[in-house]
Amino acid sequence: xxxxxxxxxxxxxxxxxxxxxxxxxxxxxxxxxxxxxxxxxxxxxxxxxxxxxxxxxxxxxxxxxxxxxxxxxxxxxxxxxxxxxxxxxxxxxxxxxxxxxxxxxxxxxxxxxxxxxxxxxxxxxxxxxxxxxxxxxxxxxxxxxxxxxxxxxxxxxxxxxxxxxxxxxxxxxxxxxxxxxxxxxxxxxxxxxxxxxxxxxxxxxxxxxxxxxxxxxxxxxxxxxxxxxxxxxxxxxxxxxxxxxxxxxxxxxxxxxxxxxxxxxxxxxxxxxxxxxxxxxxxxxxxxxxxxxxxxxxxxxxxxxxxxxxxxxxxxxxxxxxxxxxxxxxxxxxxxxxx
Amino acid sequence: xxxxxxxxxxxxxxxxxxxxxxxxxxxxxxxxxxxxxxxxxxxxxxxxxxxxxxxxxxxxxxxxxxxxxxxxxxxxxxxxxxxxxxxxxxxxxxxxxxxxxxxxxxxxxxxxxxxxxxxxxxxxxxxxxxxxxxxxxxxxxxxxxxxxxxxxxxxxxxxxxxxxxxxxxxxxxxxxxxxxxxxxxxxxxxxxxxxxxxxxxxxxxxxxxxxxxxxxxxxxxxxxxxxxxxxxxxxxxxxxxxxxxxxxxxxxxxxxxxxxxxxxxxxxxxxxxxxxxxxxxxxxxxxxxxxxxxxxxxxxxxxxxxxxxxxxxxxxxxxxxxxxx
Numbered sequence: 140x141x142x143x144x145x146x147x148x149x150x151x152x153x154x155x156x157x158x159x160x161x162x163x164x165x166x167x168x169x170x171x172x173x174x175x176x177x178x179x180x181x182x183x184x185x186x187x188x189x190x191x192x193x194x195x196x197x198x199x200x201x202x203x204x205x206x207x208x209x210x211x212x213x214x215x216x217x218x219x220x221x222x223x224x225x226x227x228x229x230x231x232x233x234x235x236x237x238x239x240x241x242x243x244x245x246x247x248x249x250x251x252x253x254x255x256x257x258x259x260x261x262x263x264x265x266x267x268x269x270x271x272x273x274x275x276x277x278x279x280x281x282x283x284x285x286x287x288x289x290x291x292x293x294x295x296x297x298x299x300x301x302x303x304x305x306x307x308x309x310x311x312x313x314x315x316x317x318x319x320x321x322x323x324x325x326x327x328x329x330x331x332x333x334x335x336x337x338x339x340x341x342x343x344x345x346x347x348x349x350x351x352x353x354x355x356x357x358x359x360x361x362x363x364x365x366x367x368x369x370x371x372x373x374x375x376x377x378x379x380x381x382x383x384x385x386x387x388x389x390x391x392x393x394x395x396x397x398x399x400x401x402x403x404x405x406x407x408x409x410x411x412x413x414x415x416x417x418x419x420x421x422x423x424x425x426x427x428x429x430x431x432x433x434x435x436x437x438x439x440x441x442x443x444x445x446x447x448x449x450x451x452x453x454x455x456x457x458x459x460x461x462x463x464x465x466x467x468x469x470x471x472x473x474x475x476x477x478x
Numbered sequence: 479x480x481x482x483x484x485x486x487x488x489x490x491x492x493x494x495x496x497x498x499x500x501x502x503x504x505x506x507x508x509x510x511x512x513x514x515x516x517x518x519x520x521x522x523x524x525x526x527x528x529x530x531x532x533x534x535x536x537x538x539x540x541x542x543x544x545x546x547x548x549x550x551x552x553x554x555x556x557x558x559x560x561x562x563x564x565x566x567x568x569x570x571x572x573x574x575x576x577x578x579x580x581x582x583x584x585x586x587x588x589x590x591x592x593x594x595x596x597x598x599x600x601x602x603x604x605x606x607x608x609x610x611x612x613x614x615x616x617x618x619x620x621x622x623x624x625x626x627x628x629x630x631x632x633x634x635x636x637x638x639x640x641x642x643x644x645x646x647x648x649x650x651x652x653x654x655x656x657x658x659x660x661x662x663x664x665x666x667x668x669x670x671x672x673x674x675x676x677x678x679x680x681x682x683x684x685x686x687x688x689x690x691x692x693x694x695x696x697x698x699x700x701x702x703x704x705x706x707x708x709x710x711x712x713x714x715x716x717x718x719x720x721x722x723x724x725x726x727x728x729x730x731x732x733x734x735x736x737x738x739x740x741x742x743x744x745x746x747x748x749x750x751x752x753x754x755x756x757x758x759x760x761x762x763x764x765x766x767x768x769x770x771x772x773x774x775x776x777x778x779x780x781x782x783x784x785x786x787x788x789x790x791x792x793x794x795x796x797x798x799x800x801x802x803x
Contacts, residue, residue: 201744202744205752300740301741301742301746334721335719335721336720337638338720338741342716345607346638349637350615350636
């Protein structure tokens, strides 16, 4: 009996080994923001190509860049484009490919206010820096003549963990407020002048929900899925736009004309009608000339699929799809990868 | 069956001694390796900031300026606060369970306190966010104005902050302190209490005598709790407000060393930033070592004092050597 069981065990192990030998495993790591859609893509792609298994670890953009630079993963993913310095420290040329879009929205909890508030970039920056610290400040009241704003103190809630969401938000604020750029600057974690930190979107949302007078920022998807009301933000053309998947995609469409060939572009505060100003691409990162040609061919094929077929999964998961102009630019750029 | 020849026996003994000795050595090597690796990985930050890292208060990843003082402050403040809040309760539990509680209640109560230690810290954090923080905010809103003028209670009513962190930590630390303290009190020979009663002591006085007898162990129990509080990460970061500013106020949002590492490690995108975070780990390591050494010293000085006292006036109690062993 024991012998028989042993035999089965050996047989099973042998089968598992031979199966593993046939599938190609490709490992990637990086940003947490696109993780839901990436894992959907990888599992759908695996259904189409059962011999390809793409594993993705959502360890954060910084970690993804570091692991790609150390060549411990085949591809990386980031919410903020790599800096020139980071690109130079990599052992080979790294290419950026936008995959989907996300937006960041201001959320607030003001006693007695239920409607949607309007913000200009400058007022938002002043609030976050603690310069405007009461809700009935003329700066806010002037933009929202209808709202009954109380004299409550403003509590700013921000992310305590390093995050692509923070990067997009402070990137926008730095563009609209020179003062913010000088005192805070742009990074995945920054030195906040005031406020309290919560871990993750849920941490910030929890702080805002529980603290009367709080304002914070979360990803658009998170606000939509959890039905958190958020404010409209004035774009470059002077319109007050409420974030939606369409207005975020519009921001990318507006950036096409000025798209640099390496796709390292910030589309916050983009010009154009109906554009939501706090929007951003998220990128997958590949080496231009990977050593493993088989894996490179598979990933190029995967990218072609993700940029076309794959985009249809965006809506159900709450991501804004890429505009078709960006997709065709990327299809051309994929040829740069030497397979 | 005869006993194996003595030479084989001594060979076995030697093997056993080598194996256990190696295990003991492994611990020493492990600690040394951790220290060395932390030092090696943080060399960028050490070279750039030197001792300033311990003294400056700016933590600005954008500008590449890193100072650890707000985190050191927050870690020590929250741990000391937790200790102040937890020690009386934990000792109360220990005394009740070992001296006063009716016998049938003892085991279930002890089991329940120890169960507190088995709850994952993320659960404590969630409890902190949803139950404790709103309650603390109500307390802060209710604080009378004259009290808010005291620096200890100043600042806006956020709910999250040092007080919430101290309370969560206190609850987490209680089972550790109380169960060790209970074991210590159990180990106090009953002759000690009987002697006290025989001298006409009240119950409270007899308990005091038992506490005095077991004080080294009780200090050890408290220090164990302190060590636990210093290293706690998840529950603290969820309720402390994660704001690296030094403040005396228990209402202010602050930050700790373990929390900043957990929060910022994944997105640390420059080498200097990463190295500064590792140096925070090194600082935490050094502070933990120092505190452990201090508690050893404290225990040592207390035991020495006890020995001197017992030897001096009267004959030592018969049970003392047993208890010491």
